[in-house]
Amino acid sequence: MSASLEQRRHLVTAIPGPRSVELMARKSAAVAHGIGTTMPVFAVEAGGGVVKDVDGNSFIDLGSGIAVTTVGNSAPRVVEAVQQQVAAFTHTCFMVTPYEGYVAVAEALNRLTPGDHEKRSALFNSGAEAVENAIKIARVHTNKQAVVVFDHAYHGRTNLTMAMTAKSMPYKSGFGPFAPEVYRAPLSYPYRDEKDVDGTVAARRAITVIEKQVGAGNLAAVVIEPIQGEGGFIVPADGFLPAIAQWCTANGVVFIADEVQTGFARTGALFACDHEGVVPDLIVTAKGIAGGLPLSAVTGRADIMDASHVGGLGGTYGGNPLACAAALATIETIEADGLVERAAQIERLMLDRLHRLQADDDRLGDVRGRGAMIAVELVRSGTDEPDADLARIVATSAHQAGVIVLTCGTYGNVLRFLPPLAISDELLTEALDILTDIFKEATS
Incomplete structure (x- = not known):
């Protein structure tokens, strides 16, 4: 500052x-x-x-x-880290000549995200790009195509993430057709749900819709914001997220937490999933990850993250060295301060x-x-x-x-x-x- x-x-x-x-x-x-x-x-x-x-x-x-x-x-640490990195080099592309900063960010994400299982990370540029790559990873891992999202969801402005986003204006109106095999389930919305719909009841309601309209045998992933962002900062009732996650585990469906807006200390926990002890199979992060520089990530279980063939993930700017330097300084600031x-x-x-x-x-x-x-x-x-x-x-x-x-x-x-x-x-x-x-x- x-x-x-x-x-x-x-x-x-x-x-x-x-x-x-x-x-x-x-x-x-x-x-x-x-x-x-x-x-x-x-x-x-x-x-x-x-x-x-x-x-x-x-x-x-x-x-x-x-x-x-x-x-x-x-933030002072971010400014200093970026200044040092920009004087060293601004870009080589990690897929051509890799650099330590990318690896260090992946190691930090593997350490900090929920769960103590073996993890892998992949870095991208925006939240929407990371959401799309999480879907790619889930599909190749499960060999299934369908994706379930929730009422009021927002996941981005690319074609697939527009399909996943609930609100038409201004995000979707006039921009179709959208990517197929995206289905929507009801969310727990405590303020507008009936009084007797607690978290477990709301989860049962959503699971019934998923089973009837999609079927676990066709479903690659369930994607949810632990606290919805653009949809209205909706906090699901206690028990909703764990019940959905447990159903996914029992049915071979990848549970993806979109923590683009909720991650990195924003909600009074390092990640919003931590409030209820939910451990997602994959977690998507961006926004607060790098103090203002464009960076996003998918982090998750090693066997799922490693399902893609070599070359199947990546991008020219994904994990840019300046953004990686900023991310490491951001994480240091969160922990030190x-x-x-x-x-x-x-x-x-x-x-x-x-x-x-x-x-x-x-x-x-x-x-x-x-x-x-x-x-x-x-x-x-x-x-x-x-x-x-x-x-x-x-x-x-x-x-x-x-x-x-x-x-x-x-x-x-x-x-x-x-x-x-x-x-x-x-x-x-x-x-x-x-x-x-x-x-x-x-x-x-």
Whole structure:
């Protein structure tokens, strides 16, 4: 983090400021229309819990670049590691002349991910790319083709991962046809499930759908986000994940945990599966893995990971040396700075404030999440009817007040909070104070 970047919210212009307005005009003329932005401001510096724009405005960061800068933007160890690596070499392609950094990242992932069995890892660039490769690995291992995903799921924007993603707009609409042999099962959604549907009942419901509509004999893999991301930060009821995993093991189906958004201390455990002691056959990671550099991975049981023929996995940039250096520094930062516990501290602070706000405002239908992955589902007063308009109004008002927040959810009615673990309690408290005032004034 730049020593000159003061850790405070500070607005010196209207939002957006004149330089951002100018740059947005250039964006409109140069960048494809389909690339949207959440906020109409352009960043020049970021670190700790703050993002600074070209007009000199400083925003409290509750987004972390969508859960990427978990250890903080430009974290010191990451900056130093990347600087050293870029001076040595920037690329050779691991498949041509390999280098130690790739191997060291694989060793770290094999050590840190759930389970003490023998593991292997393969590195890629994006979360979607890693999800696709996990499916490839599961298919060649099982010699089966079908894949099961869940309601509200988000797995990416490539053709296969669009098929796996539940929400049409904006992720899928108009982009088909999609990859075949993808099936969807019902998720445990405690806020919207009937009262008697606990985790084990919800798992039985999902398994019944899988057995009737797909059949274990045709099924290569079940893929699930242990806590859903774009779908609304839905935390399945206790017992749901273990029951699905146990069914997979009993039926020769590969259980794949998509921890792209939940991994690397984000949820107050190193991985979200750790909360219930679930050990996936394969785990997919990205986002927080490398402090802002593009890197992703598939890690899993050695016999499954080794099923592919030589040359069947890889890619020109997968495991780029700069990204590997950043990943090793990110992992060191998480372990040395106690960031798993820091995520748990953030959870306690945020949930306490949000539950108090919920007690005074029934439009906060549900407050949920783990660690520094917290959400509020907004509904119309006196009902459980989703209120996407209120979510939009609150988010836009927060942006104008200097707080970066994101929305998500199948119904577009969820505010999600993903602060960097480097953020101070003071900045978090100030952001929550601002949100409290916004809710008092907001109508939809």
